[in-house]
Amino acid sequence: MRNLPKTTHPKQKSILRSFAIAFPVAIAMVGSEVVWAQNGMQRDILGDCGARSCEVMFDRVARGYPELTAQLTSDCDGDLSLQVFKSGRQWPRVSFVCWEAADSRGERTGSWLGTLPLLKGDRTFAPQWQCGEFDRVCQEWLPQLRSIAPETVRNGEVQCAMRNGELFFAVVETRVDLRCGFFATTVWDENGDGLVDYEDPVSVDISVGIIGND
Structure with missing residues (x-):
């Protein structure tokens, strides 16, 4: 854990501008590198990021998707863990997990935060929502x-x-509530390496947008 510098080079301010106000503690700059930070301190990042360190992968994701990276990590007050993976024809993705403090045996629980593309401009990420073939209401x-x-x-x-x-919507009087159904997942790490050994997904849904009058 390292103290962050108190000043930022003028050329770096544009990188931070989009998320500095909304998410002041999740991301910071050290030199030319975007880092994970808490309370003004740079934090190490755990996980499995292949041949590169997870700090390097975090820098890459945060540069490509600064606001989304800040959103995912802003509520994590424990250890952050990343895993780089690729599925089918998708471009590489990065999965984010926030871990609680380990117990005396090195075991701990955590929460899966979400997934972002590793590379900026990933055309396979967040494709346009398509209605099901027989979903006449959606169509x-x-x-x-x-x-x-x-x-x-x-x-x-x-x-x-x-x-x-998966997106769906609910019509309530004069409003349309866009909702996302997904699995909120609790995870377990048995040996303190920051990798998921077990997981317990629970199906939930949340609102991701309101269209219409209140």
């Missing part, structure tokens, strides 16, 4: 929602993709 409503509130729909697609979820 009727979705084109209207895209026309009325395209940014809200797109943000919902991104927020749900981070959670590996």
